[in-house]
Amino acid sequence: MNIAVVPAKNEQGRIGKVLDNLSDTAVDRIVVVLNGSRDGTLKEIKTQKLPKVEVLSFREPLGYDIPRAVGVYYALKKGAECVVFVDGDMTGNLLPAVNRLVDAVVSEKVDLAMTRIQPEMISENELARELYLFRRVLNERLGLYKKVGVAIPSHGPCAVSRRLMEKADIxxxxxxxxxxxxxxKNDLRVEAPVEMHSRELGSKVRGFSHAKKIADTIIGDILEALAFFEGKPRKRILLQKEYQGYNPRRRFDLLERFIALYGRNFDFNPST
Structure with missing residues (x-):
């Protein structure tokens, strides 16, 4: 079974198109992780009555990327062999990308299939240049840069295998x-079989403050990833600058509660 996990918060007016698009792809089920929404997102989903769609609804905001972890745990319980992540505001035509990512995992036995996102006017955007520099440093350190460029699973649709989901800490x-x-680090197969321009994602346009926090979040995540890869304590500080962004809003406590609740009803226990 192939499952799409769609994090969504206050995506009224956009979520319908995202789910319509995904319904035509190679996924068998679409799991919307609805967290902290205060608009009509849930009503829009219910109005569509799409047979592939189910909703995991949380009253409180889970925070940046926590819905992915929720979706992975739930998908494992449902027997998923492949999970593809698509944000709830990505209204672009993602059918070719999603199908290619799923095929890479299912048919080609890739464990992490990512999308190479081509930025718009990066030379004129200092924030984007800084972020892409960190992404390059990460992939060079991992020995991936020549193969996947600056692709990372934080940006654009990506897909993971059951093997990766079972081995990693949820x-x-x-x-x-x-x-x-x-x-x-665990000798799993990583590829970036899809390439898109950022405008093709159809993502919601947000302001500079949000962009700065997202950049700091991802840079902090990259610093954690580098420390993990090198077997050092994970940190988000470089040259006395701390990169937190939205990290403090990540509700790992709600994730743990979700795992505890569903762990009573299923046999699988996430590895830690």
Whole structure:
């Protein structure tokens, strides 16, 4: 079974198109992890009555990427062989990308299939240049740069195998670069079979403040991934600068509660 995990918070007016698009792909089930929404996102989902879609609803916001970890745990319980992550605001035509990612995992036995996102006007954007520099440093250290460029699982659709989901700490799916480092460290297969321009994702346009926090979140995640890969204590500080971004809002406590609740009803226990 192939499952799409779709994190969504306040995506009314967008979630319908995302789910419509995914319904035409090679996934068998679409799991929306709805967290902390205060608009009509859930109503929009219910109105569609799409047979592939089910919703895991949380009243409180789970925080950046925690819904991925929730989705992975749930998908494992459902017997998924492949999970593909698509954000709830990505309204672009992702059918070719999603199908290619799923095929890479299912048919080609790739454990982590990522998308190479081509940025828009990176030379004119200091924030984007800094982030891409860190991404390059990570992939060079992992020995991946010549093969996947600056692709990381934080940006764009990506897919993971059951083998990776079973081997990794479920909590680390909420820190995507750590999952990349884990895959390499454990000799799992990593590829980037899809290439897209960032505008093709159809993501919601947000302001500079959000972009800065996202960049700091991902850079901090990369620093954690590098420390993990080198067998050092994980940290988010470089040259006396701390990169937190949205990291403090990640509700690992709610993830643990979810795992405890569903762990009573299923045989699988996440490795730690």
């Amino acid at each position: 909590r680390d799916f909420a820190v995507p670069p750590v999952i990349l480092a884990f895959a390499v």
